[in-house]
Amino acid sequence: MPEGDGNSTNAARTCDLRLPIRASEDIVRMRHAVREHAVALGFSLVDQTKLVTAASELARNTLIYGGGGEAELTALRIGERRGLRLEFVDRGPGIADVQQAMQDGFTTGTGLGLGLGGARRLANDFRIESTPGRGTRVMILRWR
Amino acid sequence: MDRIPILKMGEYLLVTIQVDMHDQLALALQEDLTERINRERAAGVLIDISSLDVVDSFIGRMIGNIAAMARVLDANTVVTGMRPAVAITLVELGLSLEGVHTALNVERGMALLRKKVAARNA
Numbered sequence: 001m002p003e004g005d006g007n008s009t010n011a012a013r014t015c016d017l018r019l020p021i022r023a024s025e026d027i028v029r030m031r032h033a034v035r036e037h038a039v040a041l042g043f044s045l046v047d048q049t050k051l052v053t054a055a056s057e058l059a060r061n062t063l064i065y066g067g068g069g070e071a072e073l074t075a076l077r078i079g080e081r082r083g084l085r086l087e088f089v090d091r092g093p094g095i096a097d098v099q100q101a102m103q104d105g106f107t108t109g110t111g112l113g114l115g116l117g118g119a120r121r122l123a124n125d126f127r128i129e130s131t132p133g134r135g136t137r138v139m140i141l142r143w144r
Numbered sequence: 145m146d147r148i149p150i151l152k153m154g155e156y157l158l159v160t161i162q163v164d165m166h167d168q169l170a171l172a173l174q175e176d177l178t179e180r181i182n183r184e185r186a187a188g189v190l191i192d193i194s195s196l197d198v199v200d201s202f203i204g205r206m207i208g209n210i211a212a213m214a215r216v217l218d219a220n221t222v223v224t225g226m227r228p229a230v231a232i233t234l235v236e237l238g239l240s241l242e243g244v245h246t247a248l249n250v251e252r253g254m255a256l257l258r259k260k261v262a263a264r265n266a
Binding site for chain 1: 227229233
């Protein structure tokens with residue numbers, strides 16, 4: 001699985017905005033926040049849409065499979081480069097087999113199983129860390 | 145809870161989704177539409193999504209489910225007004241909405257729906 005380098009950038013590890021993901025209305029609020037940040041950073045309409053869609057998939061995973069958690073938004077400004085890093089953190093049951101969970105069509109729930117694989121395709125960088133019994137952290141990053 | 149309104153026009157049902165739907169709202173629309181197709185003996189359903197700036201796999205699945213359920217209930221479904229950025233993203237996400245008829249706008253969507261219903265009744 002390709003490893004993202006989103007955590008190795010010079011940007012500080014603090015985030016700009018932290019949002020709770022506790023109910024499906026929170027996913028809508030998070031989508032709006034990601035859109036606002038992406039617009040402010042000058043992302044194209046297609047890139048905004050890809051990032052918001054990926055975020056929506058991951059936030060739903062946080063809610064349904066992680067039992068709720070948080071979304072962290074961080075604007076990245078490195079020289080002329082502009083990017084947006086999103087992290088989704090939960091303290092749920094974790095994912096037993098991450099490789100399997102990444103495959104399109106695999107789900108332990110009732111969805112289509114496109115969330116993780118789709119989010120990876122829609123982002124430039126993708127990283128997932130999961131510990132069974134401890135929780136899951138998924139990071140995506142998209143450059144403008 | 146909020147509901148997305150469903151309008152009846154002759155033998156057609158019209159829905160324009162104008163808010164960013166949370167998941168329960170999308171599920172409620174799916175149930176309401178299925179119930180209305182049955183109750184109104186609707187021949188066709190038009191769903192306009194031109195106001196939606198995001199369609200993720202959940203909403204995409206709902207659209208596919210509505211089309212499938214309508215088909216089982218002997219009704220045709222046309223989805224209109226999908227924004228180009230949404231279409232690009234959906235395909236990359238891995239969702240091709242197979243079996244869902246689409247049209248660029250409501251006017252063309254109604255024409256397509258009429259043609260499909262006429263073919264069915266022929």
